[in-house]
Amino acid sequence: MDWTKAKTILIIALLATNVFLIYSHQTRHMDVHETGNDEVVAQLMEQRNLELTVEIPKVQPNVHILHGEYLSVDREEIKALAFSVPRVEGGYEKAAEDFLEYLGIFDEAVVYDSTTSGTDRPEGAEYDACVHFVNVVDGLQIAENFIDVYFEEGQVSDMKYRFLDDVELSPRRVETISAAVAVMSLGSETPGEKLVITGIRPVYRVPEADIELGETVSDTAFPAWEITLGSGEKKYVEAVQI
Amino acid sequence: MDKRTSIKETIKSIVIVVLTLSTILLLYVFWKDLSFNQLSFSEIDLDFGFGDEEEMPAERLVEDIALPSAIIIGTGEGDYFVKTDTKELYGSPEDPSSLVSVICGFGKGEELFIEEISEEQYKEAYKYKSVRAVFNYLVPILDYYKFKGEKAFSGVEDVSNLSEIGFSEVAKDSVLAYDAQQNRYFRIVTGETGSDWMDTFFAAHDFSEEASYYPLEAFLGEGNGTDVMVPMYMESDMTVREASLGRDPAADLIRAKAFFGKTFDFVRKIEEAGGKVIYMYGYGETTLILAEDGSIEYKAGESGRQTLNYFEALDTAIKFIDRHEPVPTGGAVLPGIRLEKSSIDDSGYKTYRFEFSQMVGGEEIFFKDGPSVVVEVSGGVVSYFYAKRPFVAEPSADAKQAKEPVFAAINTIAANYESIAQMLGEELTMEEVAQRLTSVKYGYLCEEGALSPVWEIKAAGLNESLYFDLYTAKSYGLD
Numbered sequence: 001m002d003w004t005k006a007k008t009i010l011i012i013a014l015l016a017t018n019v020f021l022i023y024s025h026q027t028r029h030m031d032v033h034e035t036g037n038d039e040v041v042a043q044l045m046e047q048r049n050l051e052l053t054v055e056i057p058k059v060q061p062n063v064h065i066l067h068g069e070y071l072s073v074d075r076e077e078i079k080a081l082a083f084s085v086p087r088v089e090g091g092y093e094k095a096a097e098d099f100l101e102y103l104g105i106f107d108e109a110v111v112y113d114s115t116t117s118g119t120d121r122p123e124g125a126e127y128d129a130c131v132h133f134v135n136v137v138d139g140l141q142i143a144e145n146f147i148d149v150y151f152e153e154g155q156v157s158d159m160k161y162r163f164l165d166d167v168e169l170s171p172r173r174v175e176t177i178s179a180a181v182a183v184m185s186l187g188s189e190t191p192g193e194k195l196v197i198t199g200i201r202p203v204y205r206v207p208e209a210d211i212e213l214g215e216t217v218s219d220t221a222f223p224a225w226e227i228t229l230g231s232g233e234k235k236y237v238e239a240v241q242i
Numbered sequence: 243m244d245k246r247t248s249i250k251e252t253i254k255s256i257v258i259v260v261l262t263l264s265t266i267l268l269l270y271v272f273w274k275d276l277s278f279n280q281l282s283f284s285e286i287d288l289d290f291g292f293g294d295e296e297e298m299p300a301e302r303l304v305e306d307i308a309l310p311s312a313i314i315i316g317t318g319e320g321d322y323f324v325k326t327d328t329k330e331l332y333g334s335p336e337d338p339s340s341l342v343s344v345i346c347g348f349g350k351g352e353e354l355f356i357e358e359i360s361e362e363q364y365k366e367a368y369k370y371k372s373v374r375a376v377f378n379y380l381v382p383i384l385d386y387y388k389f390k391g392e393k394a395f396s397g398v399e400d401v402s403n404l405s406e407i408g409f410s411e412v413a414k415d416s417v418l419a420y421d422a423q424q425n426r427y428f429r430i431v432t433g434e435t436g437s438d439w440m441d442t443f444f445a446a447h448d449f450s451e452e453a454s455y456y457p458l459e460a461f462l463g464e465g466n467g468t469d470v471m472v473p474m475y476m477e478s479d480m481t482v483r484e485a486s487l488g489r490d491p492a493a494d495l496i497r498a499k500a501f502f503g504k505t506f507d508f509v510r511k512i513e514e515a516g517g518k519v520i521y522m523y524g525y526g527e528t529t530l531i532l533a534e535d536g537s538i539e540y541k542a543g544e545s546g547r548q549t550l551n552y553f554e555a556l557d558t559a560i561k562f563i564d565r566h567e568p569v570p571t572g573g574a575v576l577p578g579i580r581l582e583k584s585s586i587d588d589s590g591y592k593t594y595r596f597e598f599s600q601m602v603g604g605e606e607i608f609f610k611d612g613p614s615v616v617v618e619v620s621g622g623v624v625s626y627f628y629a630k631r632p633f634v635a636e637p638s639a640d641a642k643q644a645k646e647p648v649f650a651a652i653n654t655i656a657a658n659y660e661s662i663a664q665m666l667g668e669e670l671t672m673e674e675v676a677q678r679l680t681s682v683k684y685g686y687l688c689e690e691g692a693l694s695p696v697w698e699i700k701a702a703g704l705n706e707s708l709y710f711d712l713y714t715a716k717s718y719g720l721d
Contacts, residue, residue, distance in 0.1 A: 004247075007254040014261035021268040067511055171274075172507055207510065209522065211529060215515040222510070240508060 041180045048187030049194045053230075057179045061202050064138055065174060065240075066221040068167035071147075073103060073159070082156040092117065096131035096149035099156045109167065110147060111136045117151075128152055137167050142221050143205040143236060164206065164221060174223065175241040176202065182225035182237040196230030205236050301564055304389070304557050305335050305342060307598070308581045310375035313341070314455075314471065318371035318411065321454040324471050326683065327604030329580075331447065332375065341375060344409075344417075344439055355431040356397050359418075364427035365469075367410040367418055373443060374408030379584040380423050381405075382552045389553035401428050409440055453477075458676050461652045466673040472651035472682045479645045480605060480695035480712060485632035485688055486574065487536030493568065494519060494532050500566055501530050501540055537630040538566075547591055548622030555594040556581070559617035562624045563598075567631070574633035577602040579615055591621030602634050606685035608698050608707065610719075614688075632688055649715040651682050654697050657715045658708075666703055678702050684712055694718075 045052060085099045092115050100106035110133050117129035127150040135145035142164055150158040177185075179200050187195060204221040223239040306329075313331045315323040325331055333340025368374055380403035387394040405422035417430040453476040458467030461474075498521045499506050510522040521530040527543030550558065563579065570576045577600035587593040598615035600607040607614070609630060618626035655662075656672055663670040666678065681700040686693035687709045695712035709718040 004251065004254075007251070007258060011254065011257055011261060014258065014265055017265055018261065018268055021265070021272055025268070025272050065507070069513075170507060174508070209512070211520070211522075213512060213514065213520070214518065216512055217515050218511070218513040220510040220512070222508075 044180075044184060045187070048184055049192065050183060050187045051194065051196045052183070053196065053198050054200060056183065057200060057202070060176050060178050061140070061223070062173040062175055063140060063202070063204075063223045064169035064172075065223075066137055066142070066164065066167045066169060066204055067218065068164035068221070069218040070216060071105060071161055071163040071165040072217070073105065073161070077103065078159050082158075085156050092129045092131050092151055095151070095156065096133070099149055099159070100133070100147065103159075105147075105163075105165070109135055109137055109165070110163075111141075113146075126152075127157060128154070135163055137164075137204060137221075138169060140223070141203050143203040143224065143226055143234070164219065167221075176223050176239040177225075177237075177241050179225055182239060183227060185237055186227055186235055197227055198230055199226075199228030201226050202239065203236075205238075207238060302560050304553055304560065307560050307579060308381070308553075308556060311378040311580075311582065312376045314368075314372075314374045314376060314408075315449060316368050316370060316372035316374070316410070317449075317454075318369070320369075320460070321456055321474075322471055323449045323452040324455045324473075325452075326606060326685075327601065328375070341373070341443070354397055356400055357429050357431075358400075359427045359429045361427055363429075364418060364420065367412050368408070370410050370412045371440070371444075372408060372410035373440065374406055374418075376406050377404060378582050380421075385552040385554075388551055389557070398430075401430070411440060414440070458652070458679065458682075462673050462676055467676040468679060470679050470682055474652075475650060476648050476684075477645035478648050478684070478695065478712065480603075480684075480686070481637050482695070483602075483637055483686070483693040484574075484635035485691060485693045486635070487630065487632050487688075487691070489517075489532060489536055490571075497538070497566065497568060498530055498532070502528075535630065536632070537628065540566075540624075540627040542623065542625045545591065545593070545625045546621030546623035549591050550594070550619065550622050552584075552586070552594065555592070555619040555622075556584075556596060558619050558622065558624065559594070559596045562617060562627060563615065563629070566627070566629075568633075570633040572633075572635075574635050575602065576631060577607055577634060582613065593618055593620040593625070595626075600631070602686065602693070606683065607632070607693060608685055608687050608696065608709065610687070610689065610706070610709075630688075632693070634693060646713065648684070648695075648712045649697075649710075651684075651697060654710050654715040655679070655682075655699070658710060658717055661717060662699070662701060662708060665708065666701060675701070687718060689718070 041056065081099065081102050084102060085095055093112055097106055097112070100110060113132045113134045115129060115131050121127070121130070129151040131149045131151075133147040133149075135142040145163050147159065147161040147163055149156060150160075179202075183197060183200065203224055203226045205224040205226070206219045206221045207224075224236045225239050227235045227237065229235065309332050310328045311326065313325045313328050315325070317323070332342050335342050337343060382403050383401060384394055384399055401419050401421055403421050403423045404419055406418075406420035408418055409416070410418060413429060415431055417432060419428045419430060420426075421428070453473040455471040455473050457469045457471055459465070459469065461467065461472075498509070498511075498519075502509050502521065502523055505523055508523065510520075512520040512522065514520070517534040519532040521532075522528070524543055529539075529541050531539040533539065567576065579598040579600055581596060582599040583597040585595045587595075595616065595618045597613035598617075600614055613628075614630045616626065616628040617624060620626075649657075655676060659670070659672040659675040662675050666675075670678075678701040679699060680702050681698070683698045685696065685698060687696040687698070696709040696718065697712055697715075699708045699710065701708070710716065711718070
């Protein structure tokens with residue numbers, strides 16, 4: 001037997017197998033691009049009394065499930081550190097980021113979203129400005145998660161938050177339902193009611209629980225479709241495809 | 243082969259080894275559906291399904307769990323021996339001379355004659371030399387035959403639910419049975435059981451070391467007290483034992499995975515500030531709660547669509563318990579379980595509720611907050627499971643080993659009847675309190691990380707049981 005030749009053939013076979021396995025694995029974890037018929041989707045939307053002012057995303061992201069601990073900062077620490085942050089010089093955003101740095105909670109998940117100040121503030125607001133940060137993990141925002149840093153007379157006055165921190169990703173990614181299915185499922189929940197949809201995006205979200213819970217220190221966030229209605233109200237449709 | 247060719251061949255061999263190993267790793271990643279950035283050695287769990295057979299707990303049979311709560315042996319001289327550790331006396335169904343074989347086999351007899359007898363006749367028969375198995379739950383005897391695939395003699399259906407069954411020397415050819423649900427007493431003439439079996443039973447067991455029990459009435463005079471049996475004098479080597487109900491987060495995860503199986507990837511995990519961990523599948527339809535007190539509670543999202551009979555449902559419950567038992571650590575032992583109470587909801591596909599007691603060293607463990615192991619089987623599947631399973635440490639070397647006299651049950655009642663009356667909300671004499679008692683047992687009370695030897699007393703009109711130290715009669719939780 002020609003062992004030299006046999007070894008060469010074996011190396012080629014093993015290489016081909018490995019390439020095939022890597023390719024199959026990678027394609028399995030890639031986001032799915034929907035190739036559905038837009039006309040059919042539009043027809044179904046109309047039948048369900050749904051009016052879209054935005055285009056439905058065509059990508060169904062394959063994402064992780066997240067588990068994290070809720071951020072918990074001692075109120076005394078917030079008060080004490082508020083005085084350590086220099087008065088706003090580089091703008092509210094910079095001052096708020098510095099404050100979060102001082103608290104040791106500013107990392108890549110804490111993403112600046114907006115600043116409310118001046119006439120943008122709601123009526124009766126007791127602050128000069130509010131810097132709003134959101135929670136972004138694995139490229140998606142965790143809905144209803146935020147850190148708001150408040151300023152009064154150019155200095156940090158308070159911080160309010162609900163923030164899933166130290167997030168661990170599930171070992172496997174899960175497939176999600178398409179945005180079109182999510183929108184139609186929302187339409188079926190409100191039969192007869194005309195819904196104007198002004199936004200739709202994939203997010204993570206901690207679902208509401210049907211059981212009574214005590215003070216929660218950690219929780220799990222699942223992929224969901226966040227659908228914004230014309231009224232500004234946000235609705236969520238769980239997106240895990242089981 | 244020249245040197246250059248030799249080096250080339252060596253490199254090829256190394257490449258083959260590396261490629262083979264990487265193929266194995268890739269197949270694992272593909273099989274487990276892991277993403278590459280999540281791959282770490284801690285993630286690699288080479289579980290190929292070859293479990294260590296020695297570590298797998300043996301599957302328990304219905305006959306191992308559905309035991310009598312007590313076996314009462316009458317001497318014929320006014321006293322009795324009451325065995326609450328019934329497993330050994332009850333025996334194995336494989337042994338034709340065992341109590342269980344005789345009890346469960348009576349309905350298979352070719353010649354069977356059943357007659358209803360009065361309560362007085364029934365009680366009178368047990369005043370003689372006798373053996374009686376007492377069940378706290380109802381045993382649907384026909385279901386047992388169906389479960390074992392055996393044919394029952396027609397007529398046995400009159401005794402639909404057994405609560406007690408036994409033999410007396412005054413009716414040697416008969417089995418005596420009591421159906422508490424119907425409150426009916428029966429004498430079943432079988433022609434197969436009787437004196438031979440009783441002689442064999444008494445010859446095989448020595449009761450000379452056992453404490454003699456008497457009905458409470460015997461202490462207080464006729465008409466005062468009930469037929470609840472208590473020992474006159476008893477010695478015991480029971481001692482306080484450590485019992486851990488704490489949780490280990492690593493073990494929690496393994497236990498939780500066992501409940502959810504392949505769906506575990508989609509399970510929501512919530513931790514509360516007090517230490518409670520909740521696993522939830524779907525939108526709260528299936529939940530598993532690992533509570534701060536070490537208990538575990540599982541509620542399934544849906545019930546099945548299969549109608550099981552009593553013993554099939556019990557078998558399902560036992561198998562479920564076996565699959566979800568915690569594994570004790572540090573040389574501790576997990577108490578055994580015994581069926582204690584059952585109820586049936588006949589609506590739909592039938593729901594069976596089974597409550598189990600726990601035993602360690604042959605003694606029952608009492609829990610103040612109700613049954614410690616509960617399984618509900620609905621439509622053929624387990625729809626509810628609750629368990630509070632302590633890991634019991636072996637008694638320490640300096641703990642007492644020699645037997646000591648316990649504070650006699652009747653004296654315990656005498657010392658505490660006023661506080662019992664207070665609990666009942668009435669002013670009662672000791673005799674009046676004794677008349678209210680429905681059960682007096684000894685065992686261990688599981689509380690605050692320890693098992694303490696106690697008397698457990700139950701009274702009509704009291705929802706909770708009362709506990710008194712076995713050696714001092716000091717009450718647990720009463721003023």
